[in-house]
Amino acid sequence: MDRLANLRLSLTAGSAATQPSLSGGQVAPSGLAPVLDAVFAAGGAHGPQLVVQVGCGRQVALDWGMRLRQRGGGLLLCVDYFLVSWAERVAGLLGPPTTGGTTSGGAATGQQAGSDLLSAPLRQLLAAVQEAGLRQWVLPLPGHPRDVLRALTAAGAAPDIVSLGGLDGAGAGAGREALERWLALLPAGGMLALAHVNASTAADVGAFAAAAGASVLTLASHSLVLKGGAAAGVAGVAAQQQPGLPEGAAAAGAAGVVPVVPVGPVDPRTCDPAAAVPAPGWAPCDMRFIRVDMAGRVVTASFVSQGPWGNLLSPYFQGLAVAQLLGFRFMYMSGFAEDAWLRHLPREVAPGLICPNASEVARACVRCPDPTMWEFAHGCDAGWTQARRAMQNVTLGALRSWAAAAGRALPGFLPGDAAIQVRCSQDTLLGHGYYGPSAFSMYTTYLPPDTKRVFAIYAHHGHNGPAVYAPCDKLVDAMGRYITQRRPGVSFAIIGGEKWEDFSRLALAPVAFRDSMSSFGLWATLANTGRVFAPPALAPIKDSYKSLIYTLPTVDDTFRFVNVSVFYPEVASRLNFTIELKDQSPQIDRIIAWLESN
Incomplete structure (x- = not known):
């Protein structure tokens, strides 16, 4: 040509x-x-x-x-x-x-x-x-x-x-x-x-x-x-x-291409039966949209049928986690309106995907006493943190089942690829207390030595913002320059597609980085069987986005919350940025300078 x-x-x-x-x-x-x-x-x-x-x-x-x-x-x-x-x-x-x-x-x-x-x-x-x-x-x-x-x-x-x-x-x-x-x-x-x-x-x-x-x-x-x-x-x-x-x-x-390896149930011989038994006198706490039937040994969850995927999936996955940790059957009583892979998530899941650990459910009740933290479970740093294998099983299975039925092909990656979630839009850049870009040093610090290609998953689908937002475009471009200048031989590209494509990319990339407190990014990367890095989570306390109290939850050896700086709105406010601006174009150069220097 x-x-x-x-x-x-x-x-x-x-x-x-x-x-x-x-x-x-x-x-x-x-x-x-x-x-x-x-x-x-x-x-x-x-x-x-x-x-x-x-x-x-x-x-x-x-x-x-x-x-x-x-x-x-x-x-x-x-x-x-x-x-x-x-x-x-x-x-x-x-x-x-x-x-x-x-x-x-x-x-x-x-x-x-x-x-x-x-x-x-x-x-x-x-x-x-x-x-x-x-x-x-x-x-x-x-x-x-x-x-x-x-x-x-x-x-x-x-x-x-x-x-x-x-x-x-x-x-x-x-x-x-x-x-x-x-x-x-x-x-x-x-x-x-x-x-x-x-x-x-x-x-x-x-x-x-x-x-x-x-x-x-x-x-x-x-x-x-x-x-x-x-x-x-x-x-x-x-x-x-x-x-x-x-x-x-x-x-x-x-x-x-890196294959997608199915994740099966845990070998029950590796589990301690005693761990499935709650402490004497323990009773389930108030878990909004999640109900624990101790006598029937079943956990049910229900929620609305449509909305942002991250929020939709929160009660499902936290309910699944509670059921698996108690060794109970899980039943999802609602449905998903959108005709996508979510409809292929199992409505009923038997126990045994992970080893039971009832003490983790008790800890979650203490750690997250506010019932809303169970509705928006990505704000609670307990429960799901110890059920990653179960989420890998149902999520990867649902993605593959839906792709086969819909005639779609899941994204493929090569060894040495890494995906960075960029949840930047007009409604999140200094506009939402739980979102903010991570310092660019996070990526150069934690990208594996064998990294060859880095892809920014930047979909422009902020639900309150325009499809294309110039300050975010400029931020992503600066991220690419920062990475390629400090990691010679590593290429950088920006990709984005339909929601299922971006979710799949975060779930299937050999290395993935979650963006701030994004629930979409959390559930996608928890399904990932490769290596995942996430910035510190905001602690599960009231108005933690104002107090800036952070936590580094423990998941497993390949999913790490790491201690890096995040440019949350409260951080910006304390540095005399104007967070009330509808358009951050006048401040984007200062924002980028902060991301490059921290």
């Missing part, structure tokens, strides 16, 4: 479930990480300067945007026929709509599309990119994929990469004709990327490529067709097994 050194145009059909395919079927979630890894790494130090995305799904836009930023910037042109509010907004920006053909499919009144609307802005944007160099702009435009195809042709823009998301019927009929039209638009060496929507997609695309005289690289989730050129460059990237590529993908070098 020699033309990748010049101005490039990428066309992608987004992953939003409402975006129809060209043949009228539903587009499966794209999971663009494997394609992005291949495209950007194959392009060397340069990536696409102009991305045209059909179907502006939020996550796909973020995936492209973060990769463009890593390569110095670029222009993202969002084209979406179905977002009426965007269409009306753009129509207003562009002035009176042109006369002529209108889009099909029940467009809103006054919405115009086709090459008349799209080609002029495309010409202007191409000229602007050439004139201004790499920039970061976003412009939404209404349009149907076929209109985009016409507009690209009219604008004289030959895309280097066309990503169609999912396309039903790739082997024949309208689907085959659509592929032929898109491939004809590509120059020699251009790439056509298609997501696998069913079991026959890879074979259909392979037959299409052979008939068209193109080469094809088959990943577990996508097929990459290269027009009139070899796939060696992209295949080499796939062989590196970038994180986010599926474990066990059928690409060269996949044998080096």
Whole structure:
């Protein structure tokens, strides 16, 4: 793909479930990480300067945007026929709509599309990119994929990469004709990327490529067709097994991926039966949303069905821990509304995943007397701390079961990889007492000597903040510079995806770092079978985020709470930072200086 050194145009059909395919079927979630890894790494130090995305799904836009930023910037042109509010907004920006053909499919009144609307802005944007160099702009435009195809042709823009998301019927009929039209638009060496929507997609695309005289690289989730050129460059990237590529993908070098080892029950011969017996006279304390039935030898838990994953999982995992420590059966009486891996967590778990230790439950009752600490169990440093093996068993089992049922591929890592959770967003950076970035020295101190690649898991999904928050972007960039300058030979990259992807990455990376008091990060890393490092926890006392009383819980030899500095809001306040600012941009340089010097 020699033309990748010049101005490039990428066309992608987004992953939003409402975006129809060209043949009228539903587009499966794209999971663009494997394609992005291949495209950007194959392009060397340069990536696409102009991305045209059909179907502006939020996550796909973020995936492209973060990769463009890593390569110095670029222009993202969002084209979406179905977002009426965007269409009306753009129509207003562009002035009176042109006369002529209108889009099909029940467009809103006054919405115009086709090459008349799209080609002029495309010409202007191409000229602007050439004139201004790499920039970061976003412009939404209404349009149907076929209109985009016409507009690209009219604008004289030959895309280097066309990503169609999912396309039903790739082997024949309208689907085959659509592929032929898109491939004809590509120059020699251009790439056509298609997501696998069913079991026959890879074979259909392979037959299409052979008939068209193109080469094809088959990943577990996508097929990459290269027009009139070899796939060696992209295949080499796939062989590196970038994180986010599926474990066990059928690409060269996949044998080096760190396997996910199932965690089974403990050998009962290693357990002390007497440890399962509570002290005489002991009775369960008030555990909000968790009930211990001593006579029935069962622990039940219940909670709301939807919400932030970390909070949702707290009563489940703490209830599971209490049951296993008492040697009781565990039953979860609620459900999970979101159609994700959480639904594959077992509703009933027999004892025996760990050795019973009733004294730990008694200690947890003393340590965490406030019932709310059982609802938000990540704020209690007892109970779950001694049940990691049980959490590994149910979490890894649920992830693998869900991935198989949903046709998803869990992320794969190589030996020497490390993942850092970055829970930075507008609602957490000096905006939430229990969140704060760790001093950068934590990572250079505790990264193992054999570390080769470091990945910041930075998903931009703060629930109260914007999707992209400039101060956090700047903080993560500074983290990368700090690590690579002090650890020669170690690379640093920023990745992020859907919540299940980021949770899986933290659960499966050979080395993982938890962010401050993040419950999402805690439950993910407790499932990890590798090495985990976490900053000090805030003590389970009222308003501990104000008193800054810390604790270093004991989990096991491979999960360590370490004594490092964390820039909590109270720390910032005592250093005369202004924590009430809605936007921390004016202070971000000072914040970074603190993180670099502590």
